Amino acid sequence: MKSKFNFIFLILITTIISSCSSGNKTEKEKKDIVQNQFTVPEGGTLLFNGKDLDGWKITNFGTEGPVQVSEGKIIINMGDGCSGITWTKDFPKVNYEINLEARRTVGNDFFCGLTFPVNNSYCSYIVGGWGGPVIGLSCIDGVDAGENETNTIMRLDKDVWYKIKLQVTPEKIIGWIDNEKIVDFNYTNRKLSIRPEVSLSKPFGICTWITTAELRNIWMKDL
Secondary structure (H helix, E strand, O other): OOHHHHHHHHHHHHHHHHHEEEHHHHHHHHHHHHOOOOOOOEEHHHHHHOOOOOOEEEEOOOOOOEEEOOEEEEEEOOOOOEEEEEOOOOOOOOOOOOOEEOOOEEEOOOEEEEEEEOOOEEEEEEEEEEOOOEEEEEEEEOOOOOOOOOEOOOOOOOOOOOEEEEEOOOOEEEEOOOOOOEEEOOOOOOOOOOHHHHHOOOOOOOOEEEEEEEEEEEEEOOO
């Protein structure tokens, strides 16, 4: 009788543990789903549908790693140089704002290199370059983000999502990381350009340098 009781008790405990484990897993799955669900703010235009690369092409740098979409994220895998994606549809030249979330998962260099138009020129907003901590614009009067006045040093940890925002107005380029304004640059009478490595990102593209990155919640709006 005692043996039978112990057996029933063991089954009961096992069922409870299994139920709790399933519940925890379900909660985690729900959390992941919530994190990957995104509703574009009023007035915005979604640039990534969370399912595929509609509107984008994998940039043929010749050094690129593979790019895939998984669980609501664009995964840009490490290559031998630049890897990334380029927007294939119409894109404004001024008076716009770009928003996205990005994180570095492998590597130690920039995990978000935004190349964007500024009137009839182009520039790049580099996040995490020059060995990992540099944020800035490339290039200003021929000088890249590692050396020009937009250079900012900031700790950017792996596997951490950062909110990246960029505004282009008729006079300024302004960039944020999370809620902190990092770049506030008046480009009047200044020469804007991009490094040759990212020329295939024009008119608008996102790339990495020998680094694996994940992107999500990409959208834009007119200013």
